[in-house]
Amino acid sequence: MVDLRESIRRRIREGACVTVNQLVAEVAEEAGVPRSWVAYEVYLMWKRGELNVESEPVDNTVMFLFSIEGVWYWVTLALTLASVAAVMLINNGPLMPIRYALGALSVLFLPGYALIEALYPRGDEVSPLERLALSIGLSLAVVPLVGLLLNYTPWGIRLIPVVASDAVLTIALLTVAAFRKAKYAQIPGHCFT
Template identity: 65%
Template sequence: MDSQGIRNAVRNALSTNQCASVSELVNEVANRLGVPRSVVAYEVMMMWKRGELELEGVPRNPVAYTFSIEGLWYWVSLSLIATSILVVTLISSGPLIYLRYGLGALMLLFMPGYALVEALYPRGDELSPLERLALSIGLSLAIVPLIGLVLNYTPWGIRFIPIVVSTNAVTIALLTIALVRKARIFEAGEERCQG
């Protein structure tokens, strides 16, 4: 079953029962079409993100987005950055050195590109998860050398601390840009529903 057919079935189910909870709606459409509940739930979420349907009790403003489950990705990313900075700077030997290697690789080979992909494609439905992963890795492999090139012409040079600080600063800046763009899209969903 294609996504357009699932969305049409969701609209039909809502036309007969507008007071249904999300769980009831997902169960009804999944049973009617014989598709997994997760597929229907994903389509309902994407319809809500695009403003095609309104869920009662969900405020739509930038602050609500930032501190909701929708904005959780931002806080998880910031926590991962903070953890990696602590681990990479404090652990230099012992059995935890592999944790340093893992988080360091994640911070250099994935996070800068991930932040840029989130900033460039804030809606969430433009790319498949595999495309997002591949772009994140590829863009990280492009961003990190550019940061190194810029650092080469600064008084700090290409040393450990300037690389850690600048790479994470760029990543945090891109994540914040992505958060702002996603919050604007989130807020615009309400205007489309009301207008």
């Protein structure tokens, strides 16, 4: 098996200026592997800081959110809103397990997940298993703090204020995470060095 990283490094050293598309096409042809493998390896090398790109990135967070890399944001936002709707609208009947499942997800996972995504936006700082464990642990730490703060407000600790404040906190953390991730995900595509 050809070492793709070494082939990529060698091709960059040989050429004065190579675009991402040229680099992927030439290394894939030389190594006899699919272009997607090479593109993924280039992406990983760029994320690890092994490759530098000489052009300035385009600052466009909206395009990031509507790209494939922004899907996590929309899925988490949809789960948050679905949990709010389920807790508010389903009071009894055969749909109660849905309310319980989405309510548990909203309390035990989503706030911590949003916080972890905001704290570690690059994605390679912590492994997926650590991300899962930290999401659950931080949710168990953050949600009681929200309840403690609600205790000192006129609304108190009741269902609607707890659900609303939990959703607002999760959405705010998701938005911060999206802006931070967009900053790291911008891959300009002109010259590698």
